[in-house]
Amino acid sequence: xxxxxxxxxxxxxxxxxxxxxxxxxxxxxxxxxxxxxxxxxxxxxxxxxxxxxxxxxxxxxxxxxxxxxxxxxxxxxxxxxxxxxxxxxxxxxxxxxxxxxxxxxxxxxxxxxxxxxxxxxxxxxxxxxxxxxxxxxxxxxxxxxxxxxxxxxxxxxxxxxxxxxxxxxxxxxxxxxxxxxxxxxxxxxxxxxxxxx
Numbered sequence: 377x378x379x380x381x382x383x384x385x386x387x388x389x390x391x392x393x394x395x396x397x398x399x400x401x402x403x404x405x406x407x408x409x410x411x412x413x414x415x416x417x418x419x420x421x422x423x424x425x426x427x428x429x430x431x432x433x434x435x436x437x438x439x440x441x442x443x444x445x446x447x448x449x450x451x452x453x454x455x456x457x458x459x460x461x462x463x464x465x466x467x468x469x470x471x472x473x474x475x476x477x478x479x480x481x482x483x484x485x486x487x488x489x490x491x492x493x494x495x496x497x498x499x500x501x502x503x504x505x506x507x508x509x510x511x512x513x514x515x516x517x518x519x520x521x522x523x524x525x526x527x528x529x530x531x532x533x534x535x536x537x538x539x540x541x542x543x544x545x546x547x548x549x550x551x552x553x554x555x556x557x558x559x560x561x562x563x564x565x566x567x568x569x570x571x572x573x
Contacts, residue, residue, distance in 0.1 A: 394435070395450070399531050401413075424526065431453075435450065451525075453526070456521045474487050484571055487567065506545070514547070518541065522538065524537075555567075
């Protein structure tokens with residue numbers, strides 16, 4: 377039986393369960409920050425002590441991408457020494473998951489790819505170039521971050537203070553962005569375009 381909603385185990389707020397529930401790991405209350413174990417009857421694990429800042433979009437909000445409705449199912453907020461940004465997980469039943477990143481006062485929507493870059497990104501410097509799927513990208517920034525807030529239905533286990541590395545690159549010719557997310561357990565690559573939310 378598919379569960380579409382529960383009440384938070386701590387504050388009892390009603391929470392919609394959005395996205396692909398068969399892949400879900402954590403459900404995080406957007407009201408009190410309680411992290412619940414999706415696979416263990418939503419057992420409360422701990423709570424985030426910080427709250428999201430300046431979120432321009434909300435969980436449950438629908439965005440239109442080329443005529444395809446995607447629902448925001450979760451968000452994670454990262455901070456580094458010089459920057460902060462928000463990664464929204466968006467989901468369409470017909471097109472699966474994508475990421476919508478709010479960084480430097482603009483949005484970019486990304487889809488996961490399996491084309492590895494031809495160079496190790498972490499050996500490069502800002503403005504160095506690399507190729508992925510025959511597209512030449514220029515490295516714009518590295519972000520060495522801590523996760524300080526999350527909410528919604530996440531596909532991975534999460535914890536406040538979790539460290540990760542993020543790389544952002546751009547191809548001026550194709551107007552595409554390249555994004556790499558590197559945590560202790562995995563490296564994922566995405567290609568995206570600017571998006572007006």
